[in-house]
Amino acid sequence: MISSDVWKYFFDEYKHIIVAFILILMMPLAIPIPTATEMIIYGLYAMGFNIALGFTGMLSFGHAAFFGLGTYGAAIALRYFNSSVWTAILAGAVLAALGAFFIGALCVKKRGVYFALLIAAFGQMFYFLALSPLKHITGGEDGLKEIPILSIEFPFFIDLAKPFPLFLFTFFIVAVSVLLMHRFLNSPFGALMQGIRENETRLQACGYSVLFIKIIAFTVSGLFSGLAGALSTVYLGYGNLGSLYWLTSGRGVVMTLLGGMNSFFGPFLGAGIFIYFEDTISVMTARWEVFVGTMVILLILAFPDGILGTLEKRFRKTRKAETSIAQAIGNR
Amino acid sequence: MDDVMLETKGLCMNFGGLKAVDEVNFTLTEGQIRSIIGPNGAGKTTFFNCLAGRLRPTKGEIWFQGKNIAGQPQHKICRRGITKSHQITSIFPTLTVLENVRLAAQMRVTRYNFWGKYWNLKKINEKTEEILLEIGLTDKRGLIAENLPYGDQRYLEIGITLATDPVILLLDEPTAGMTPAETQSTMTLIKKLAKCLTIVIVEHDMSVVMGISSYITVLHDGSILAEGTPEEINNSDEVQRVYLGGH
Numbered sequence: 310m311i312s313s314d315v316w317k318y319f320f321d322e323y324k325h326i327i328v329a330f331i332l333i334l335m336m337p338l339a340i341p342i343p344t345a346t347e348m349i350i351y352g353l354y355a356m357g358f359n360i361a362l363g364f365t366g367m368l369s370f371g372h373a374a375f376f377g378l379g380t381y382g383a384a385i386a387l388r389y390f391n392s393s394v395w396t397a398i399l400a401g402a403v404l405a406a407l408g409a410f411f412i413g414a415l416c417v418k419k420r421g422v423y424f425a426l427l428i429a430a431f432g433q434m435f436y437f438l439a440l441s442p443l444k445h446i447t448g449g450e451d452g453l454k455e456i457p458i459l460s461i462e463f464p465f466f467i468d469l470a471k472p473f474p475l476f477l478f479t480f481f482i483v484a485v486s487v488l489l490m491h492r493f494l495n496s497p498f499g500a501l502m503q504g505i506r507e508n509e510t511r512l513q514a515c516g517y518s519v520l521f522i523k524i525i526a527f528t529v530s531g532l533f534s535g536l537a538g539a540l541s542t543v544y545l546g547y548g549n550l551g552s553l554y555w556l557t558s559g560r561g562v563v564m565t566l567l568g569g570m571n572s573f574f575g576p577f578l579g580a581g582i583f584i585y586f587e588d589t590i591s592v593m594t595a596r597w598e599v600f601v602g603t604m605v606i607l608l609i610l611a612f613p614d615g616i617l618g619t620l621e622k623r624f625r626k627t628r629k630a631e632t633s634i635a636q637a638i639g640n641r
Numbered sequence: 642m643d644d645v646m647l648e649t650k651g652l653c654m655n656f657g658g659l660k661a662v663d664e665v666n667f668t669l670t671e672g673q674i675r676s677i678i679g680p681n682g683a684g685k686t687t688f689f690n691c692l693a694g695r696l697r698p699t700k701g702e703i704w705f706q707g708k709n710i711a712g713q714p715q716h717k718i719c720r721r722g723i724t725k726s727h728q729i730t731s732i733f734p735t736l737t738v739l740e741n742v743r744l745a746a747q748m749r750v751t752r753y754n755f756w757g758k759y760w761n762l763k764k765i766n767e768k769t770e771e772i773l774l775e776i777g778l779t780d781k782r783g784l785i786a787e788n789l790p791y792g793d794q795r796y797l798e799i800g801i802t803l804a805t806d807p808v809i810l811l812l813d814e815p816t817a818g819m820t821p822a823e824t825q826s827t828m829t830l831i832k833k834l835a836k837c838l839t840i841v842i843v844e845h846d847m848s849v850v851m852g853i854s855s856y857i858t859v860l861h862d863g864s865i866l867a868e869g870t871p872e873e874i875n876n877s878d879e880v881q882r883v884y885l886g887g888h
Contacts, residue, residue: 516719
């Protein structure tokens with residue numbers, strides 16, 4: 310016995326996601342497929358990053374560590390253990406989540422700039438570890454090469470060497486991740502994370518362990534960032550050392566702010582725009598950073614809360630309607 | 642004698658060389674509305690923060706429900722049933738009124754729930770509605786908390802505190818900055834709450850203190866100067882001298 314109210318609520322809740330998925334699937338019509346694939350990989354990375362920044366209020370300057378752990382986790386599984394693509398992606402994500410858990414547990418007691426810089430230091434530590442002491446495993450500066458040509462065997466054959474199947478496969482993983490993230494962020498636990506962002510002391514006074522919530526939030530953030538890193542290994546066909554470099558962290562911050570850190574899909578859009586500009590302009594000139602930088606500055610001036618954040622703020626009806634629907638259903 | 646709810650023995654809190662709370666032996670009986678008054682810097686808020694676990698006392702014991710809870714972290718003490726509202730309004734500013742209360746209300750129902758949906762968690766919603774009704778913000782549930790007028794924010798703060806189901810409610814200057822009308826209705830609310838809760842209030846407004854307290858503790862320089870019913874305090878020469886400013 311499900312009334313039409315429930316359907317209406319489900320539709321209200323998921324309509325943004327459905328629209329977003331349709332738009333993403335239409336991207337290959339207008340954009341070169343490899344660029345589109347890269348856009349959604351970084352979109353996932355930025356959304357994962359935003360679990361920490363936008364939802365919990367923890368600014369991290371070192372998310373490259375988790376993206377890179379995902380990259381190398383997957384690359385090592387593929388190269389040395391001959392694993393399937395599924396296992397490799399899982400390995401990358403789990404490795405990143407473990408990294409985020411331990412680094413998070415060490416750092417969450419610090420706040421603001423101290424937290425950001427501590428994480429950044431850990432991020433650089435991983436970069437230098439991969440660069441030289443672990444060179445024989447990670448391949449050092451060249452990255453981890455000699456990964457076999459990839460394909461999916463289960464449940465049906467997909468040739469990942471071709472751009473379009475690779476795009477669809479990447480989209481599948483990203484879509485599932487987005488749904489999982491949505492569910493997680495809208496759960497009672499997700500509300501607690503926002504409580505930390507809003508007023509940590511008050512939340513502590515309400516009987517919650519703030520440290521525990523922060524560690525879990527950071528771990529989940531690392532998990533999805535790592536998943537994106539693992540996808541980038543599959544996409545590039547090798548483990549890229551640049552994934553661990555601090556610039557990857559910086560890109561995450563810029564993408565998120567560009568799209569809007571107070572919006573669920575904002576970071577995704579920001580990442581898409583950033584990568585699109587980067588890919589198209591870097592073909593035309595070697596000094597593409599100048600143009601992309603200028604464009605980012607202009608966009609942020611025009612949309613102070615990020616592109617999607619500003620638009621949502623302007624067009625959203627009051628949240629009264631939303632909460633009262635939820636409440637009406639809850640009280641039946 | 643009524644049941645003792647809370648007892649401190651030789652409670653001390655030092656900040657460097659300053660003894661903010663000095664050897665306080667304080668007993669709270671069930672169902673009281675206890676006011677703590679005293680001049681600025683008497684240690685009232687520090688004493689509160691020690692009770693609520695926000696500060697770890699330097700020395701001494703706090704007995705509650707047969708356990709010494711001194712030095713436990715704030716969230717554990719809150720789960721035991723001692724919750725404090727803050728002197729400076731402390732709410733979740735960009736969440737709605739409903740979300741503010743709900744965050745606190747879910748603590749007893751589902752503390753860390755990664756997968757649930759609010760519309761499925763009936764208990765939380767009922768509790769939230771109940772609190773909203775109690776603090777009179779039912780109609781404003783969809784507003785963003787930071788846009789509320791100051792008085793409503795104070796009510797919301799009390800609502801958040803109430804939603805954690807406390808046994809002892811610590812209110813730090815609940816009527817500070819309120820209009821006379823708001824102060825009146827806050828007093829009514831506190832009296833109503835006192836029917837099922839034990840309440841401790843730090844308050845400067847003597848008309849509020851005299852109007853609602855069943856018992857008053859006067860703090861001065863970190864220690865207890867006098868204790869008694871409102872009449873006794875009003876008639877005490879010593880209290881008149883250090884605090885009430887009589888001659």
